[in-house]
Amino acid sequence: MSTLPNQLSDITNHFGPHLNFSHGVRLETGVEPDKIVETHCCFCGQQCGIKLKVKDNTVIGFEPWEDFPFNKGMLCPKGVKRYLQGEHPDRLTTALERDPASPGGFRSMPYQQAIERVASEIARIQSSYGNDAFGILSGASLTIEKAYLMGKFARVALKTPFIDYNGRLCMVSAAAGNKKAFGIDRAANPWNDILGAEVVWISGANVAECAPITTNYVWQARERGAKIIVVDPRITPIARTCDLFLPIKPGRDIALFNGILHLMIENDWLDHDFIEQNTVGFEALAEHVKQWTPRQTAEVTGISERAIRQAAELWGTAKTSFLLHARGIEHHSHGVQNVLGAINIVLASGRIGRENCGYATITGQGNGQGGREHGQKCDQLPGARDISNPEHRAFIADIWGIDEKELPGAGVDAYELIRKIDSGEIKGLLSLCFNPMVSLPDNNFVRQALEKLEFYVAIDFFLNETAHYADIVLPGSLHEEDEGIVTQIEGRVIKINQAVDPPGEARQDWRIIQDIAKALGRERGFTFGSPREMLDELRVASKGGVADYSGITYEKIERQGGVFWPCPSDDHKGTERLFEPGSWNPVAKGAGPFYFPDGKARFNVAPYTPPAEDVDDEYPIILTTGRVVSQFLSGTQTRRIGPLVNQYPEPLIEMHPQLAERLGIKDGDLATAESRRGTITLQAHVVTTIRPDTVFIPYHWPGKKSANQLTISAQDPISKIPEYKVCAVRVRKA
Amino acid sequence: MMEFFIDPNRCIGCQSCVQACGECDTHKGHPMIHLEYVDRAHSVQTAPVVCMHCDQPTCAEVCPADAIKRTEDGVVQSARKPRCIACSNCVLACPFGVPKMQAEFNLMMKCDMCYDRTSAGKKPMCATVCPSGALFFGTREEIEKLRPRSTPVNQFRFGQQTITTKVNLMTPKTARVEYVDVAAAMNEQTIGKEITFNILTNLSDNEEAKR
Numbered sequence: 045m046s047t048l049p050n051q052l053s054d055i056t057n058h059f060g061p062h063l064n065f066s067h068g069v070r071l072e073t074g075v076e077p078d079k080i081v082e083t084h085c086c087f088c089g090q091q092c093g094i095k096l097k098v099k100d101n102t103v104i105g106f107e108p109w110e111d112f113p114f115n116k117g118m119l120c121p122k123g124v125k126r127y128l129q130g131e132h133p134d135r136l137t138t139a140l141e142r143d144p145a146s147p148g149g150f151r152s153m154p155y156q157q158a159i160e161r162v163a164s165e166i167a168r169i170q171s172s173y174g175n176d177a178f179g180i181l182s183g184a185s186l187t188i189e190k191a192y193l194m195g196k197f198a199r200v201a202l203k204t205p206f207i208d209y210n211g212r213l214c215m216v217s218a219a220a221g222n223k224k225a226f227g228i229d230r231a232a233n234p235w236n237d238i239l240g241a242e243v244v245w246i247s248g249a250n251v252a253e254c255a256p257i258t259t260n261y262v263w264q265a266r267e268r269g270a271k272i273i274v275v276d277p278r279i280t281p282i283a284r285t286c287d288l289f290l291p292i293k294p295g296r297d298i299a300l301f302n303g304i305l306h307l308m309i310e311n312d313w314l315d316h317d318f319i320e321q322n323t324v325g326f327e328a329l330a331e332h333v334k335q336w337t338p339r340q341t342a343e344v345t346g347i348s349e350r351a352i353r354q355a356a357e358l359w360g361t362a363k364t365s366f367l368l369h370a371r372g373i374e375h376h377s378h379g380v381q382n383v384l385g386a387i388n389i390v391l392a393s394g395r396i397g398r399e400n401c402g403y404a405t406i407t408g409q410g411n412g413q414g415g416r417e418h419g420q421k422c423d424q425l426p427g428a429r430d431i432s433n434p435e436h437r438a439f440i441a442d443i444w445g446i447d448e449k450e451l452p453g454a455g456v457d458a459y460e461l462i463r464k465i466d467s468g469e470i471k472g473l474l475s476l477c478f479n480p481m482v483s484l485p486d487n488n489f490v491r492q493a494l495e496k497l498e499f500y501v502a503i504d505f506f507l508n509e510t511a512h513y514a515d516i517v518l519p520g521s522l523h524e525e526d527e528g529i530v531t532q533i534e535g536r537v538i539k540i541n542q543a544v545d546p547p548g549e550a551r552q553d554w555r556i557i558q559d560i561a562k563a564l565g566r567e568r569g570f571t572f573g574s575p576r577e578m579l580d581e582l583r584v585a586s587k588g589g590v591a592d593y594s595g596i597t598y599e600k601i602e603r604q605g606g607v608f609w610p611c612p613s614d615d616h617k618g619t620e621r622l623f624e625p626g627s628w629n630p631v632a633k634g635a636g637p638f639y640f641p642d643g644k645a646r647f648n649v650a651p652y653t654p655p656a657e658d659v660d661d662e663y664p665i666i667l668t669t670g671r672v673v674s675q676f677l678s679g680t681q682t683r684r685i686g687p688l689v690n691q692y693p694e695p696l697i698e699m700h701p702q703l704a705e706r707l708g709i710k711d712g713d714l715a716t717a718e719s720r721r722g723t724i725t726l727q728a729h730v731v732t733t734i735r736p737d738t739v740f741i742p743y744h745w746p747g748k749k750s751a752n753q754l755t756i757s758a759q760d761p762i763s764k765i766p767e768y769k770v771c772a773v774r775v776r777k778a
Numbered sequence: 779m780m781e782f783f784i785d786p787n788r789c790i791g792c793q794s795c796v797q798a799c800g801e802c803d804t805h806k807g808h809p810m811i812h813l814e815y816v817d818r819a820h821s822v823q824t825a826p827v828v829c830m831h832c833d834q835p836t837c838a839e840v841c842p843a844d845a846i847k848r849t850e851d852g853v854v855q856s857a858r859k860p861r862c863i864a865c866s867n868c869v870l871a872c873p874f875g876v877p878k879m880q881a882e883f884n885l886m887m888k889c890d891m892c893y894d895r896t897s898a899g900k901k902p903m904c905a906t907v908c909p910s911g912a913l914f915f916g917t918r919e920e921i922e923k924l925r926p927r928s929t930p931v932n933q934f935r936f937g938q939q940t941i942t943t944k945v946n947l948m949t950p951k952t953a954r955v956e957y958v959d960v961a962a963a964m965n966e967q968t969i970g971k972e973i974t975f976n977i978l979t980n981l982s983d984n985e986e987a988k989r
Binding site: 071108117124125253257259263268284288289343346347348350673674700702731733 | 908
């Protein structure tokens with residue numbers, strides 16, 4: 045039984061979120077730290093360099109790390125205050141067992157006893173229902189070593205195919221689109237290529253709030269004369285000073301990209317040589333976009349024909365450019381098609397694989413890139429290998445010392461895994477670094493599924509909202525309590541350095557996983573003594589794969605300020621820019637710069653389809669969701685950091701005054717938004733910076749403040765990303 | 779010489795400066811930066827304000843207790859605790875609205891340009907962390923190279939008073955006022971409000987002319 049062990053208020057009284065502010069030694073002036081540790085931020089995919097000041101095994105503050113090349117000391121407010129997650133009153137320092145009689149619904153138990161209980165429950169479930177009855181949800185904020193271990197643990201120790209990760213909610217549409225078009229999934233360029241671009245096209249990326257340091261790159265390009273095009277239903281801070289703002293109706297991005305390509309063809313703004321020599325599939329695509337006249341594009345996208353023509357002219361006639369996109373185009377039931385649409389206009393321009401000619405998705409999570417390469421994704425093995433490919437399976441099985449036949453096949457995506465729990469197929473769950481009660485869409489369904497689990501073990505450093513449903517909670521480690529590598533937004537592999545030791549009985553997540561393996565009697569292959577040992581095995585496991593890390597070492601990262609993968613040998617310095625003319629890769633083997641046997645990139649016909657749930661008379665308003673700068677993802681950390689919470693304490697529902705007037709709502713009024721799945725009542729924020737047909741709610745909060753009560757669990761058929769960015773709601777004054 | 783430059787055009791309102799200001803050793807836990815929305819109902823524009831460090835500081839001139847001192851290198855400091863009588867004259871008189879009366883301590887406190895850092899050759903906290911370049915600390919040569927479209931201004935006129943400051947404000951060389959409305963470039967024209975489409979006026983208008 046995994047219902048809540050106690051009243052929610054009782055659980056949160058004991059386990060938070062409570063707000064931590066600086067006090068004690070953290071407020072004292074003139075304190076000499078024992079040491080200063082160069083490491084990186086624990087939050088987003090930019091992985092800004094930061095120096096942590098450590099005194100008596102506590103992070104007491106930070107110093108900007110001005111020598112780190114990506115951010116040069118810059119930080120967003122989350123990075124500045126991240127140290128307040130340490131020494132936090134909510135920190136889990138012992139293992140917990142669900143116990144409705146105890147205050148807060150959980151009681152402390154000895155760590156080893158908890159491990160034994162977890163192992164016996166896993167064994168019981170797997171022997172009663174089969175190995176496949178146990179599932180794992182993992183996360184993309186984990187280091188690569190841990191992500192690698194999770195994939196291996198699922199397949200080798202638990203012998204279950206059912207592992208997936210929260211990158212499913214984040215980067216998978218971009219990953220799938222990139223693989224279809226380029227044969228590889230990585231930002232094609234280092235961010236320095238933004239600086240020299242004549243046009244920077246930003247689609248569905250609230251850069252200033254979700255990747256704040258990237259703002260400086262974009263605006264530095266503008267100082268040099270670049271034109272900035274921003275496509276978004278809201279005027280975000282990056283849009284405020286752009287040269288052309290295209291206020292797209294949520295869910296219509298493919299139509300825009302197809303319309304832009306139509307105009308590029310009509311005006312012959314094409315790089316014919318590049319298309320001829322480096323791509324396949326242009327003719328079919330050209331035929332398909334004939335229907336996307338500016339008029340038709342305007343009708344569908346809700347952007348004026350004139351603005352569409354201006355965008356096409358700016359993009360079409362540029363000599364250099366950089367196209368960036370993020371969750372705004374990816375969180376859709378046709379997210380992969382949106383990404384392919386974006387890539388099509390890049391390929392048609394021929395502006396890729398050269399200095400100042402670039403393309404990238406802005407990866408969201410800390411290790412969003414690296415976390416999706418080495419095997420915690422349901423269909424993947426280390427080195428971005430394919431779990432259904434016999435050669436790949438044999439290669440990895442050999443490294444893991446198992447028979448290829450023992451290696452499970454592809455599992456299912458994170459949401460499907462929840463559905464399998466609901467249907468009773470999966471009876472037991474282990475989660476690490478994933479808080480689906482906040483982060484998955486239609487979370488009333490998620491709760492219903494969790495309640496059906498026979499056994500659920502959560503590993504976390506705070507009791508997140510999903511862990512409320514756990515039978516056992518194991519106290520894991522904070523970012524600053526472990527070391528390992530992470531691949532950031534540009535494809536640059538960086539090193540997280542340990543600053544402090546975990547408190548009490550808390551310990552590094554990889555130790556916990558190995559302790560479970562040992563208690564299960566499946567210790568073989570899980571006796572790593574350090575992250576370095578795991579990296580050494582991963583280097584071998586990734587060798588020869590597309591995501592080749594074999595030449596990456598902690599020492600090389602430190603020496604070079606990071607190493608861009610692929611880095612296939614010890615004497616290789618890494619690959620900053622992909623697809624350079626004449627470059628070699630293990631798939632094309634010299635035939636061309638792209639990762640297909642013929643070395644050519646693929647144009648893909650990206651047909652337009654409307655969102656899964658379009659507006660109608662009953663639910664006439666579009667709901668779109670996203671982030672605010674002071675919070676991160678499901679807020680397990682940031683909702684506990686006082687200064688960040690004070691900055692934006694609660695979600696607001698953002699709406700245009702024209703809509704507000706029609707609904708009789710004034711700024712500051714309580715407004716109720718209702719979808720077919722749930723209802724939410726929040727304060728209205730009436731601003732002219734959003735389309736009048738759309739409302740926006742940030743998603744970082746749980747329970748009654750959770751935007752994901754309303755969102756739809758429709759998913760992209762290829763990437764399985766949920767459609768967070770569009771569903772239909774009705775809104776009234778509360 | 780290192781100077782401080784504010785570029786409000788670049789501000790994204792993230793409050794990184796505010797959060798980092800509270801980490802500064804001279805006033806830990808008490809951010810001194812002001813960061814406000816200009817008019818959130820109509821724009822996401824925000825404006826950060828640090829102490830401008832005037833050559834002849836009005837705050838010091840109006841202080842009846844002579845509590846506000848300017849260092850030899852031109853940094854105007856928070857009021858001195860033994861002298862400050864918490865009268866708030868400085869708060870009312872500062873033309874930039876910078877000083878804050880900290881009721882908790884009965885003391886006027888304000889940005890001292892991270893004196894503990896800048897006097898030791900480091901950059902101020904806010905200008906180091908600012909992710910958008912709205913706050914910048916560096917040489918004049920650096921800023922000229924980095925911001926070719928803007929000019930640093932450090933003279934301001936308030937009524938009859940001309941104030942010269944240590945801190946510079948970046949102002950556009952060509953001051954074209956732009957206003958971006960979400961409805962301006964929408965296909966469905968909205969009702970009841972004149973929409974002006976004034977972005978990208980320098981680009982081809984052929985298509986519009988044809989229509």
